[in-house]
Amino acid sequence: MQLVIFEDRGVEALSPITDLIPMQEVVVGGAKQFIRLERLLDMESRWIVRDHMELRVPESRKPDYGSPAIILNSRLLSTDLSLKLDYGEALICGSQVVAAKVRSLEWPPEFERAKPCEAKLLENLWDICPTSIVEHLRSDLMKLYGGSEIRVNVNVVGRHAVVIGEGVDILGPLTIDAREGPVIIEKDVLLEPYSYLKGPLYVGAGSQIVAGSRVAGSYLGTATRVGGEVTTSVISDYSNKYHLGFLGHSYVGRWVNIGAGSITSNLKNTYGEVKVRGASTGLSRIGAFIGDHAKLSIGTLTYAGTVIGTASHVHGLVREEVPPFTIYGRSLGWEPVEIELDSVIRTYRRMAPRRNLEPDPREEKLLELLFERTEDLRRRMGVRKGRLG
Template sequence: MTVILFDDQFRNNLLPISYTRPVSEIRVGILTIAEKWAHHFKTKPYYQTEEYLQDKYPYHSGESNLLINGSVCPDEELKEAIDRLGEGDALVAGEILIAVKLNEHGAKEFDLEHIDRFKKHELSGPLIKMSFPEDIFRYNGQEISKDYKVLTEGRTSAAISTTNTVLGDNIFLEEGANAECATFNTTQGPIYLGKNTQVWEGSHIRGAFALCEESIVKMGAKIYGMTTIGPYSKAAGEINNAVIFGNSAKGHEGYLGNSVIGEWCNIGADSNNSNMKNNYAEVRLWDYQKESFRKTGMQFCGLIMADHSKCGINTMFNTGTVVGVGANIFGAGFPRNFIPDFSWGGSHGFETYSLKKMFETAERVYERKKEVFGEIDKKILTKVFELSEKYRRF
């Protein structure tokens, strides 16, 4: 069975996070959505996504194919419902197509405009789906708990140093994970320390919490529950209900709350975001589809920052700020609540951050992690630069 994860009609609601990845490559919980499905079906999935992303995230179909909505997070009940599908059967939740089983010809002809030709079966249970960027931190605590069970069931944790204080017993360390003189409170949710991670002295961490492979929590950090630090990242200061995708750094003091930070991002020292308006009103976020601000229905909503964006020291982000791909923010005062992709500046004003300069920075960032900023990534970012041009109305 070939598993293909498709982007549905709500993909653009997840911009700018989805500009640089298929929706299934969003990290929520410990794993990306694609990694979750890979664990459930014991196979590497393929992707049906935007054409400019397919070189990096390839498509492949076989004789028998299972096409799954890449914005949907799996659980055992959902997997069992998918396993019961026959060829031509579709699992739906109202107007949302969750999965369909097709032969090779059907998979190649598949599109969301013709789902009425499938035999539909309604999902009876709950569904966790990423429809908007704020859903990533909204559901992160639940997804950490689900992923924790998947990753640790039947396994034994590596030993934790006796210099630490652990409340409860819901903690798991992978091989090479190291923590000293830290406090871990697992009474409100599990704590997962990935392979070769480090938690430095004086840190206080409450579950649910995930620290992914090769990442570091620096000295004296205060991290509240429903937080994920993705692989090859650094975390410090105060963090609450936030998701950092990976290869990013919030390595200094400052507050990050109810937020999503993409890959290859850097948060300058003593930078802060507000996660609640001082009049306690509902938070609105910039919506790329509507080209205006959208009500979130949430009182707590902080910073959404897409891949390759950076901010200088002491940057202040207002409640419900959206930062696009490849932006560079600096200077005193609060910048605007929507900072378009490839913007350079701050509250004093913005100009376009040229691809040439942005690429030069990216090459240096990749070199620091012994990675290569290659032609595929350059092509993706060039396309995003073109797609987002209309939002740069400086």
């Protein structure tokens, strides 16, 4: 029996988060999605992804067609779902397949019986952040990490687990607040003095928390650099938010740089509902959704619910959606201009060695494919070709 996690059409609505990675690798709650779903059956997963995402699938993750399988929708948020299914049986939420069990894996699969269920699927950007962070970060971390190892030179308050990995370097006094959830600090993290770390919180391996930071209720990926104030947010692998500023109720993709003094609004002056792309969310706190490889210059300010596209460079006040591969600075008197693909790739090649990594040709190919696929979108959104100014 194999566990197969599949992408469906609903993944496209989660752009820019899913522009360059499959849904299986998106951070949901307290872990990347494939890790959360593998825990349901205690099995390693294989992946079915969108055609252009095949580049991302390791050989060990490719499905074994023709063999028995339990299949799971990659957008499944619920982790309390019963998967006791007979062969040929599927769980359906509305018209969407949530899970199924088949004797012989084919794609698309065929089912003999459909059972309705009330599972929650990720439909919108705000389902990933802030909703999954608020509702699942604590419980995911509690399920994924059991024991507690506390350093004697760390001030810890609260009863939840505090897990500190090997090679963590603590440069001075700091406070870990585990009253509301676990605090997980992976190996080789650098913790500078006078920081306040509040659970539930996950800090990925090789990351750095800058002196005087306040980080609460968030997920920080591998090799991130984080300073200032961060709350109820995801900062994905290899991204920087090194300087003073505020990031709240926001999702930050991979390879992003957030300049000094940048602030994401996450609450309206009226305390009313925040809309995203004109759609009602039912939520009063939503920050920004920032795609992979985006860059925010110093002093960037974003209105609540702002979407910043993959590989875009933004300046000044941002109060509308920015399409991918765009240089944006309307508050500075600039009209949006398309950024050259070569410039994006050059920037990535400069940034990767700063994380002790070689640039990945697959990443560059996916950037190229996305640039081509989104050209019409940029034209429709008023982005012109040419140079800035």
